[in-house]
Amino acid sequence: MADTIAAVATGGGVSAIGVIRISGDDAIDVVSRVFRPKSGKDIGEYESGCLVYGELLGADGAPIDLCLCTISRAPHSYTGENTAELHCHGSPVVLAEGLRGLFQAGARQALAGEFTKRAFLNGKMDLSQAAAVIDLIDAETEIAARNALGQLKGAVGRKIEEIYTSLLDIRSHYFAVIDYPDEDIEPFAMAQYKEALEDAARKLRRLHDTYDCGRVLKDGVVTAIIGRPNVGKSSLLNALAGFDRAIVSPHAGTTRDTIEERVRLGSVVLRLVDTAGLRETGDEIERLGVERSKAAAETASLVLAVFDGSEPLSEHDRAVIEAAKGVRRCIALVNKSDLPRRIETAEIEKAIGTPVFVSAQTGQGIEALKEAVEDLYGMGMIQPDGEVLTNALQADAVLRALSALEQARRALDAGYTPDAVLADLEEAMGALGEITGRTVKDDTVSRIFERFCVGK
Template sequence: MRDTIAAIATGPARAAVGILRLSGPEAIRAAGAVFRAKSGRPLAEYESRRLVLGNLLDREGRPVDQVLATISRGPESYTGEDTAELQCHGSPAVLALGLEALFAQGVRQAGPGEFTRRAFLNGRLDLLQAEAVADLIDAESAQAARCAGGQLSGRLSRRVEEIYRALVDVSAHFHAVLDYPDEDIDAFGADSLDRALAAAEGELSALLDTYRRGKLLMEGIPCAIVGRPNAGKSSLLNALLGYERAIVTDIPGTTRDTVEERCTLGGRLLRLIDTAGIRETGDAVERMGVARSRAALKGAELALVLVDGGDVGEEDMALLRCAMEQVPRVLLLLTKQDLWEGTDTPPVLAGEDLPPVLEISSRTGYGLDRLEQAIEALFPPDAAQDSGEMLTNARQAGAAGRALEGVRSARKSLAAGMTPDAVLVDVEGAMEALGELTGRSLREDVTARIFERFCVGK
């Protein structure tokens, strides 16, 4: 990290503001070479984190924009190095000229996530916090943003660190035993160590249990929209998205494949899956669509079972029962309310053990607000989400799972009366897995994959 990097930290489209970001030993010098302060003072003479008005210069020294510049000296900066930012007007042409001028000063283009990677390598962030930066940028719901913000503040890291420290104490005890082989672990000592390991096991198990909720929070809740042909599935998808995503006709069986889109509903990020109408059919293509519909139903966390409220039949009820057997949460939606409003409740619904029933009309919007409220009630927030003490990706869950396996193996070895060194191997394996979780145990291949998902400039 002896070189200095630069990148456009804002998007490629025209905007009110565009930012050029630099980090490295020559960051302040290079920024000062392409910036002329109105005061005439060199940029390097200003104190850290002060905004300075001046002009951005191209590589020939000609003014191209009036900008604000700021510098931060390491290690008290985002990356832990000297950094600088030039806040320009958001013209892609202006930003390109500024970047070209910086390259002429010996600065190189930053790679994806390189600023955050330097922050990690310089100890400004651990690996969980670095991943939280990407999650915060990608957050599509307020819940996801709050969770990522909590992780970035270090809440999840502190929870992991507490478990790690408890295992360090256990490891230290066993090292002491190995240093003094003539002394056996007495019964009280073994019980005490087992309690410590049991506590660590409980904490790791609870942490691992957060992964399923964390994954749904960041990737979206799989929500299958199912029903017979012409029940209004594609109309509902379009109504929830706010635009015509799926083709809608009066001809049953128009949708032949699953159509997936994401939207936020009731404050929850949903992966809406519009499915082909489920029915017996002799059409080979439609049969394939029905098979995919059934597969989507099996993988869903929420099923919206759509039934034409003016034409409820036994096929609808059979599909509803199938959904209730396969999916954890189900809502029954009686569609086309604008066409049958005022009629009696269909007899087939009487006496059934039903999930929540809502009347809706995708054409008029009737009942869609109550649908949002119902979804919000089905997926209430919890303390782990709001605080950020939640695993949100497979890498984190894998490391936590290996740590849990190590602790469980250590308890079994201790209970079986195995030698201290055998128990120690399992404890230290668990510690190494926790180290991978936070980046304490650095693996270059893992960190490379993590930072590849970042955008350039972050």
């Protein structure tokens, strides 16, 4: 018997509407003690899915709000249990008092992610779908939201289940022959399944190859902005952020420490790090800032190397070019394109590539920068149908399954006995089962749901 849980499912601030969720065997009885329909009927007399208008009672039994209530009966609900929702006015005081009333009526405070965890445990969704719920909530771009929605609809689970089933068929055939030798069952020959093993490995490899793009979708790109002093790095950060995040001054050396900000650029979220200008300096504080700038460039996934288009290249600019040569990905930006151009870009093009001309002052060229970033990370190639892996635990499980299948193929080629090959196959099945929840361990489940907020 599932105890009854309750939580506020909407944000903590003032809003037009606030929702309290209730789930458990006694959810409908509990909500009937705090919700009084204007019709005079009991909420339990209504059909599932009806929106009923009435009064919400606080812990003292006095009305605290006029709201709507809807119930769903097991198993036809999100959690698979009896559930209810109270759609209240979005006052934090009203929601807190309504929750107190529910606790007094027999519910308890839901834990983080407990509603979705119950949905998983009750078979309403597999573990890959449960993980997609929080990804959809956290999505910062449209393409990330669409991919999470595809996973919530079961895209990853279906692909994994297809591979799992093909491996299960091989295992089942082997044990059928062993356990029922007198039955008319086709003899087991591991070699006949070599193509099936290779096909499963190919599918897993293609799925794992999506993870690099998936990490960009989910986590964004750590991006360092480097350049000599006064080329407009802080102005660029402010232009991309849409507000004055960094102090801008005509005096060189204003930025002495790294400044971070998340900004959305098209379908990519950049985790921007504005750095101190790269130059030789006798100022100890500025020197430490320069060292942090170099460290930020070395660890960043992307570097935006900024140059002043209104001035010729200087030795400090050439030091920036040298620093950019050793990074993983770099886009050169020639700033101040709204001013007369005096820069020659041949050295930049040779070392980094064709620069993007921008003006942090007017916003000119920001669209071209967006296209350059999206092209660099292959965003135009992504089909956000849910088959792009964004979850590190899932990617690790796919990689372990792939490794086990490759070991099985090597064992098969070496002429090992079927039971030795099947040991690797079962290891692959175990890893795949972690993604959908077939073979998942309790600690893995806990890691997934600890990312959720209360009420989800």
